[in-house]
Amino acid sequence: MGAAPTPHSRVVSLLAQALPLVAQDHPAYAALEEAHRVAAGLDSYLDDHSSPLIVPSTHAVHEKDVRQVWEDLLAATDAEDWQKRKEEGTTTYALNSxxxxxxxxxxxxxQIALAAKSTRVLEIGLFTGTTTLALGLLPNIEEVVALDVEPYLETFDRPFWKRAGVSDKIQTLIAPATDSLRQLKSEGHPAFDLVFIDADKPSYKEYVSLLLELDLLTPEGIILADNTLYKALPWADWSRPDEDARNAGSNNKSVGEATQGIIDFNQFVRNDERLTAVVLPVRDGVTVIRRKI
Ligand SMILES: C[S@@+](CC[C@H](N)C(=O)[O-])C[C@H]1O[C@@H](n2cnc3c(N)ncnc32)[C@H](O)[C@@H]1O
Structure with a gap:
């Protein structure tokens, strides 16, 4: 399974569907063909002109070996039969690459973690731990606490983190994230200066509320919330819901609930008196949230 749809990949796909239906001598063809070239080339241009994963020269494991682990982790994520894992009961939910x-x-x-000189990171929604590994590589980061509901992910991810030399920095808590947040508070865990929220979309609002109410975010801490443009569904529904939702790797119900969760979350963040936020059109949308200054 490939990457999940983003607003941009939907545009590329729609233009690719429309283009062959328009005759080349039609007045709209040139504009449509140009729009397709512009849109279809963007993601690879971004990839080609951004540096690869940062591996500090001081890191204990050689850069070449870390890059190999990274490639192996991405390949293993793709190769895993997530549907089978769900059917055999190894995972509770149907995960997908x-x-x-x-x-x-x-x-x-x-880059954000480096610029902000983040030291303690909380990741809500671990999956195969690529972001976890990427953050663990940065010398300024002392610890990454990663929350997930699936015990299998700890088993799957840990060997890669060990090979990359970041395992000692990473702690996983396997439970519903709201429980883990309360546990961190009750154990007196110091507040985090970077939080990456990337779990079940209907709970995003509760996660931010708890982080603030439980004082688990430092005064200048940054929250990054992923998928806040959620496939463009908050403002542009699919034209063929069944087929498109299937391609998105989810059923209609969960896509609908996730969309509503993101709509509510984006409103909440925009209107909450305590917060300031900017939505970045990075892939499926990343919102950078801080307390108001
Ligand atoms: C999109 S994936 C995370 C991707 C990961 N952050 C990355 O950068 O590749 C979402 C994860 O959230 C987890 N999840 C879903 N509901 C959760 C909950 N209530 N509490 C904790 N984790 C949850 C899922 O098991 C899944 O692994």
Missing amino acids: GMCSGNYEASVIQ
Whole structure:
């Protein structure tokens, strides 16, 4: 399974569907063909002109070996039969390789963590731990606490983190994230200065509320919330819901609930008196959230 749809990939796909239906001598053809070239080339241009994953020269494991682990982790994520894992009961939910944030987004998050000099990171929604690994590589980051509901992911991810020399920095808590947040608070865990929210969309609002109410975010801490443009569904529904939702790797019900969760979350963040936010059109949308200054 490939990458999950983004607003941009939907445009590319729609233009690719429309283009062969328009005769080359039609007045609209040239504009349509140009629009397709512009849109279809963007993602690879971004990839080609952004540095690869940052591997510090001081890192204990050689850069070449870390890059190999990274490639192996992405390949293993793709190769895993997630549907079978669900059917045999190894995972509770149907995960899919499209959940993985991938190269470009990991680089964006690394750059933000470096610029902000983040030290303690909380990741809500771990999956195969690519972002976790990318953040663990940065020398300024002392610890990454990663929350997920699936015990299998700890088993799957840990060997890659060990090979990459970041395992000692990473702690996983396997439970519903709201429980883990309360546990971190009750254990007196210090507040985090970077939080990456990338789990079940209907709970995003609760995660941010809890982070603030439980004082788990430092005063200048940054929250990054992923998928806040959610396949463009908050403002542009599919034209063929069944087929498109299937291609998105989810059923209609969960896509509908996730869309509503993101709509509510985006409104909440925009209107909350405590917060300031900017939505970046990185892949499926990343919102950068801070307390108001
Ligand atoms: C999109 S994936 C995370 C991707 C990962 N952050 C990355 O960068 O590749 C979402 C993850 O959230 C987890 N998840 C879903 N609901 C959760 C919940 N209530 N509490 C904790 N984790 C949850 C899923 O098991 C899944 O692994």
